[in-house]
Amino acid sequence: MGPLLAGVSDIPGGRTLSTRDTIVLGASAGGVDALLAIVQALPERLPAAVFVVQHIGAHPSMLPYMLEKAGRLPARHARDGERIVQGTIYVAPPDLHMVIDADVIRTVRGPKQNFARPAIDPLFRSAAVTRGARVIGAILTGHLDDGTAGLAAIRACGGMTMVQDPEHSHAPDMPRNAMRTTPPDYVLPIDTLGSTLAALAGSATTGDSPIAPPGLVLENELALQSSSMEKIATVGKPASVVCPECGGTLWKLDDRSPVRYRCHTGHAYGAESLNAASDHVIERSLWQALRALHEKKAINIERAEYHMSRGEQKSAQRYAAQARDAEQAARSLEQLLYQQDQPS
Numbered sequence: 001m002g003p004l005l006a007g008v009s010d011i012p013g014g015r016t017l018s019t020r021d022t023i024v025l026g027a028s029a030g031g032v033d034a035l036l037a038i039v040q041a042l043p044e045r046l047p048a049a050v051f052v053v054q055h056i057g058a059h060p061s062m063l064p065y066m067l068e069k070a071g072r073l074p075a076r077h078a079r080d081g082e083r084i085v086q087g088t089i090y091v092a093p094p095d096l097h098m099v100i101d102a103d104v105i106r107t108v109r110g111p112k113q114n115f116a117r118p119a120i121d122p123l124f125r126s127a128a129v130t131r132g133a134r135v136i137g138a139i140l141t142g143h144l145d146d147g148t149a150g151l152a153a154i155r156a157c158g159g160m161t162m163v164q165d166p167e168h169s170h171a172p173d174m175p176r177n178a179m180r181t182t183p184p185d186y187v188l189p190i191d192t193l194g195s196t197l198a199a200l201a202g203s204a205t206t207g208d209s210p211i212a213p214p215g216l217v218l219e220n221e222l223a224l225q226s227s228s229m230e231k232i233a234t235v236g237k238p239a240s241v242v243c244p245e246c247g248g249t250l251w252k253l254d255d256r257s258p259v260r261y262r263c264h265t266g267h268a269y270g271a272e273s274l275n276a277a278s279d280h281v282i283e284r285s286l287w288q289a290l291r292a293l294h295e296k297k298a299i300n301i302e303r304a305e306y307h308m309s310r311g312e313q314k315s316a317q318r319y320a321a322q323a324r325d326a327e328q329a330a331r332s333l334e335q336l337l338y339q340q341d342q343p344s
Contacts (some may be wrong), residue, residue, distance in 0.1 A: 018205040020160065021048045021086060022100070022135045023197055024127045026120030026150065028055040028142025030170025032063065034190050035140070039071030039089065041194025046073060047202030048136075050089040051098065051105075051127070053120045055142065058095035067091070080107040092118035099126035099223050110223060111266030112245065114146035114273040121268070122223045124150025128157040129220040132209025135159035136200055138193065142174035145270035148258050152182045153216055158209040160200065162186040164193060177272055181258040215253065222266060232264050243267050244277035286337055293330040297323045 027034055031054045042050070050073070054063055061077075067089055068075040075089035078098050082105050084090075092098035096107040097118050113119035120139070124147060127135045137154040139147045141164055155161050161184040166172035168189040179187065188196055212220075215235040222231065236251035243250050243263035250261040250269075262268045269277065300323035307315040 018132075018134055018209070019047065020134055020136050020200055020203050020205060022127055022131045023048050023050045023201060024124050024135060024137045024150075024154075025050065025052045025140060026124065026138070026142075026147040026174070027053070027140035028116075028144075028146065028171065028174060030141040031055070032066070033170070034164060035063070035067060036070045037190045038194035038197065039067045039073065039075070042071055042073055042198050042201075044072040044087075046087045046198065049084050049086055051078075051092075051100070051123055052089060053092045053098060053118050053123050055116050055118070055120075055146070056094055057117070061091070061094050064089070064091045078105045078107055080105070092123065094118075097122045097223060099123055099220075100130050101126065101224065102130060106224060108224060111268070113268040114144065114270055115245075115277060116146055120147035121150040121153075125153045125216065125220050126223060128153035128159055129212045129217055131157075131159075132212070133158035133160075133205035133207070134209075136162065136197060138162035138164070138197065139174050139178040140164045140190070141169040141171045143171050144173055144276055145177040145258070145272035147174055148177045148181050148270050148272075149260055151178045151184070152258060153212075155182045156210065156216065157212050158205070158207075160185050162188060162193060162196070165189045173272070177258075177270070219262075232262055236262065241274070241278075244269075244274070244281050250274075283337070286333060290330055290333045290337065293326045293333065297326040297330065300326065 025035065035052060035054065064075040064077055073087055073089050075091060077093040078090040084103055084105060090105060093107055095109060095117055097110050099106050099122050113121050124137050135154050137151050137159060139151055151161050161182055163175040163178050163184045165187050166175040169175055186196060218231060218235055232251045236253040239250045239252040239261060241250050242248060245267045246263060246265050248263040248265055250263050253260050253262065259271045260268065261274055300319045304316045304319035304323060307319065
């Protein structure tokens with residue numbers, strides 16, 4: 001077992017020397033292969049702890065076993081309250097966010113962020129707020145924009161930022177979205193990203209960490225506490241859209257790049273994730289409408305047959321016409337839905 005993660009030591013003259021002892025990695029689609037390539041390049045006595053969020057949802061995961069087998073460092077799912085140790089890889093457990101709280105790890109089943117739990121942003125944000133310039137953050141392959149806000153937080157707090165080269169990523173969205181907001185210190189293909197992390201781990205930082213912005217500190221606190229309208233009101237304003245997860249009002253966070261939204265129950269979204277969520281809500285509503293039209297057709301056919309059996313032709317014809325209208329509307333809606341399913 002390596003030494004406890006310290007990262008700050010005294011030097012003559014009363015100043016302190018801070019070293020880059022905290023590596024945070026975020027990945028989604030295609031991330032397992034990328035993570036395996038990275039850990040293969042990390043040395044046995046890495047002077048940093050490594051924290052990994054891979055989008056896995058609530059599914060069982062063998063990722064720690066795979067990472068440990070592929071590299072030289074011990075790897076395990078993080079446990080709530082455990083002390084952080086250098087030379088160890090901590091993986092966010094299924095269905096739990098992983099955050100850094102002083103010198104310990106916290107795992108919390110808080111609200112999803114960017115439709116993910118575990119999500120990348122809570123880990124990166126907590127690392128930025130608590131460890132500042134000691135952090136190296138890397139966004140790897142994945143869809144949409146989880147991690148974009150987190151990487152921006154690391155930059156704002158003096159940390160070093162990396163992205164996997166989008167041109168060599170299985171899914172380029174996450175690296176590209178992060179680059180648009182935070183020009184990274186490094187853009188690297190995966191076969192050199194790991195060796196660069198190994199070279200930078202333990203290196204001295206360039207100076208004291210900037211003070212974390214108050215809004216960033218509050219958001220980090222909300223990862224470990226219950227949210228509320230009063231707290232969200234201090235960092236944002238009500239938007240004209242509702243939360244796709246719970247239906248509550250979304251608040252657009254003030255003076256923040258990238259553009260982000262939170263609801264008072266704690267769900268959070270980047271612009272790309274919120275747009276994708278809107279598409280999902282629309283499609284779900286259309287399928288529900290199609291089901292209702294099929295049901296309306298069936299009911300009106302039964303009513304038409306009933307009135308026809310009683311010799312009530314006008315009523316039967318009226319209900320039969322309503323059944324035909326429902327069928328026609330359903331066909332139009334089916335055509336729209338199936339067109340949406342076709343690859344562009």
